[in-house]
Amino acid sequence: MGRRRKKEEKIIRKTLPELFLCPNCAKNSIKVTIDPKNNLAGIRCSACGLHGRIVIEPNTAPVDAYSTFVDKYYEGATQKVG
Numbered sequence: 001m002g003r004r005r006k007k008e009e010k011i012i013r014k015t016l017p018e019l020f021l022c023p024n025c026a027k028n029s030i031k032v033t034i035d036p037k038n039n040l041a042g043i044r045c046s047a048c049g050l051h052g053r054i055v056i057e058p059n060t061a062p063v064d065a066y067s068t069f070v071d072k073y074y075e076g077a078t079q080k081v082g
Ligand SMILES: [Zn+2]
Pocket: 022, 023, 024, 025, 026, 027, 029, 045, 046, 047, 048, 049, 050
């Protein structure tokens, strides 16, 4: 039996962490985590610790959640750390 083993093609999806500019410390270190179950987006800056959670529409892209967060930040509605 000349069974040939197929080379498994691994599709490596690059999961580039999407980082956004932090309105607090001006570093590119904001990470957005989407929680589709609860329609929430978590935003956290790994540099200064700024974080918040916002309610999002289903299928909201991280970048949209981020801009909503920034809007809220400037309105003073988000939690500020430090
Ligand atoms: Zn920051």
